[in-house]
Amino acid sequence: xxxxxxxxxxxxxxxxxxxxxxxxxxxxxxxxxxxxxxxxxxxxxxxxxxxxxxxxxxxxxxxxxxxxxxxxxxxxxxxxxxxxxxxxxxxxxxxxxxxxxxxxxxxxxxxxxxxxxxxxxxxxxxxxxxxxxxxxxxx
Numbered sequence: 001x002x003x004x005x006x007x008x009x010x011x012x013x014x015x016x017x018x019x020x021x022x023x024x025x026x027x028x029x030x031x032x033x034x035x036x037x038x039x040x041x042x043x044x045x046x047x048x049x050x051x052x053x054x055x056x057x058x059x060x061x062x063x064x065x066x067x068x069x070x071x072x073x074x075x076x077x078x079x080x081x082x083x084x085x086x087x088x089x090x091x092x093x094x095x096x097x098x099x100x101x102x103x104x105x106x107x108x109x110x111x112x113x114x115x116x117x118x119x120x121x122x123x124x125x126x127x128x129x130x131x132x133x134x135x136x137x138x139x
Contacts, residue, residue, distance in 0.1 A: 005047060008054035021048045024069045049125055 006019070013019040026049035030036065037057035040048055068131045 004055055005050040010049055012053055013060055018064075019053070021067055022063045023053060025063050025070070026052060026058065029066075099117060 009019050009023070010016070018062060023046060026034075027045040030045045030048055036052075038048065038051050038055055043051070052058060065076060
């Protein structure tokens with residue numbers, strides 16, 4: 001029964017691979033409760049799907065479209081054409097900070113050394129040459 005049905009379907013769907021894909025898609029739909037367009041005659045879902053394609057009681061192009069939609073990895077989102085970008089929390093503050101004039105590097109260095117000295121508990125140490133250790137010679 002199925003062999004005759006496949007030969008009948010080749011006239012409707014040119015490519016055998018495409019026929020298998022479309023028929024399996026329709027068989028899945030029948031299995032999930034889609035209404036039948038031909039009598040079941042005690043046949044299984046794939047055979048019923050092939051008979052529907054052969055009798056042209058369903059539209060093959062719609063099955064192809066459903067098949068493509070079910071196998072897509074990226075879901076198409078309808079865009080209303082409105083591009084609205086909301087500012088994230090704190091983004092406005094960062095924008096204001098970036099608009100201010102930068103502090104010169106010399107002021108930053110002196111501020112850093114004085115703040116480190118205050119953390120250490122005293123004035124900033126002055127750099128002095130280290131005394132060379134005396135060497136003792138054995139006699």
